[in-house]
Amino acid sequence: MVDLEIFAQVENIVRQRIKKTRAEIEASLGHIANGNPLAAEQTLSRRLDRLQVKASLSRTEAEMISAAIDMRSAGERKAAAKQPGPEAILGPTLDFIGVAFLERGRRAADAVGRVAFLNGNPQGSGFLVGPRLFLTNNHVISSLADSRRFQVQFDYEQDGANAVRTPTTFLFDPESCFVTDSIEGLDYTLIGVGERRSGPKELGEFGFISLSDARDKHMLGEIANIVQHPDGRFKELVLRENRLVARDETVQVLHYVADTEQGSSGSPVFNNEWEPIALHHWAGPFHEVTGIGGYALAREINEGIRISAIVDHLGARKSKLPGSSASAVSQALAIWAGMPRMMDETVRLNADIREDVPDKPVQRPNRIAIRRRRDTMPMARSPGLFPSK
Numbered sequence: 001m002v003d004l005e006i007f008a009q010v011e012n013i014v015r016q017r018i019k020k021t022r023a024e025i026e027a028s029l030g031h032i033a034n035g036n037p038l039a040a041e042q043t044l045s046r047r048l049d050r051l052q053v054k055a056s057l058s059r060t061e062a063e064m065i066s067a068a069i070d071m072r073s074a075g076e077r078k079a080a081a082k083q084p085g086p087e088a089i090l091g092p093t094l095d096f097i098g099v100a101f102l103e104r105g106r107r108a109a110d111a112v113g114r115v116a117f118l119n120g121n122p123q124g125s126g127f128l129v130g131p132r133l134f135l136t137n138n139h140v141i142s143s144l145a146d147s148r149r150f151q152v153q154f155d156y157e158q159d160g161a162n163a164v165r166t167p168t169t170f171l172f173d174p175e176s177c178f179v180t181d182s183i184e185g186l187d188y189t190l191i192g193v194g195e196r197r198s199g200p201k202e203l204g205e206f207g208f209i210s211l212s213d214a215r216d217k218h219m220l221g222e223i224a225n226i227v228q229h230p231d232g233r234f235k236e237l238v239l240r241e242n243r244l245v246a247r248d249e250t251v252q253v254l255h256y257v258a259d260t261e262q263g264s265s266g267s268p269v270f271n272n273e274w275e276p277i278a279l280h281h282w283a284g285p286f287h288e289v290t291g292i293g294g295y296a297l298a299r300e301i302n303e304g305i306r307i308s309a310i311v312d313h314l315g316a317r318k319s320k321l322p323g324s325s326a327s328a329v330s331q332a333l334a335i336w337a338g339m340p341r342m343m344d345e346t347v348r349l350n351a352d353i354r355e356d357v358p359d360k361p362v363q364r365p366n367r368i369a370i371r372r373r374r375d376t377m378p379m380a381r382s383p384g385l386f387p388s389k
Contacts, residue, residue: 021246028245039073040221049216122232126266128208130332136266157235168199177328213311228267278304
């Protein structure tokens with residue numbers, strides 16, 4: 001597991017950020033407790049942009065929904081209830097999802113790996129973001145030399161019958177790509193994946209998850225989903241009812257409520273479309289048990305580094321990187337920029353079949369109203385995310 005001294009340094013940095021966003025966290029938790037979570041997003045332009053993308057709305061429709069959210073937040077529930085349309089999908093019910101949510105989640109989980117020492121002891125989590133490229137935290141893999149102590153395991157999980165699958169393990173290849181930013185910065189490491197050490201599968205069978213610098217992937221009050229190896233255990237996910245509660249002033253991190261443990265560092269944090277929105281790197285108790293309004297506060301506040309910040313940082317650094325890393329980052333940025341935001345069953349995110357990417361975004365499937373409680377569960381496999389032909 002991550003060295004306790006390093007973890008303490010990360011915690012100190014995060015605690016300072018949480019102190020600054022405390023008022024926003026408390027306000028968001030209040031809206032969530034009152035059943036109006038999307039009122040947590042106070043930046044109108046972001047809320048409108050996100051509503052349009054999230055629910056396939058026109059700008060006028062998004063404005064109507066946003067106005068209804070604000071009316072409810074202001075206590076005008078009776079007036080909002082008389083509106084003919086917007087209140088029908090307020091709050092949690094706006095999170096309608098089709099059954100594709102489960103299949104996409106399963107595919108996204110395929111690309112998540114367990115970072116372990118060569119003897120198998122756990123260190124953290126991470127995920128594939130390009131052809132032979134793996135993203136995790138700097139405090140999980142901090143240097144090129146440090147990476148030689150580790151391996152990454154895929155399929156470290158149980159199947160639908162709770163039988164243990166045979167993991168496939170790869171060594172890291174920092175000579176092909178190694179880019180990192182310290183825990184004082186964005187706390188990420190992008191590293192190449194090398195030769196297979198053990199197991200039955202090729203790396204391409206696990207696919208990879210494209211990153212985006214788009215600013216409309218989240219709004220406060222929305223749900224976050226996390227795929228992780230908590231405490232080094234078999235792959236699990238924290239599903240639904242985990243809410244985004246704050247953004248810091250640097251626009252580099254997100255704060256959210258979720259169940260995570262040490263070993264989850266480096267896990268992807270997704271929105272409901274399974275777009276990665278943050279790189280998880282810390283979780284801890286919120287010091288107050290009750291907020292100023294008297295409602296109960298969640299005990300666990302998490303922090304993740306925003307994916308948009310990492311993409312921007314890589315773009316700014318690529319010209320200053322050494323040859324192989326510069327080439328790998330440039331290729332990844334080009335692939336990410338060329339991928340559609342929404343994907344259907346025909347799209348494959350593999351460098352060998354890039355011609356399968358459509359020229360225009362794929363239409364979102366019909367939504368089905370479905371509610372789920374927050375839960376943590378082991379992952380069971382189905383065909384991998386964007387497998388090779």
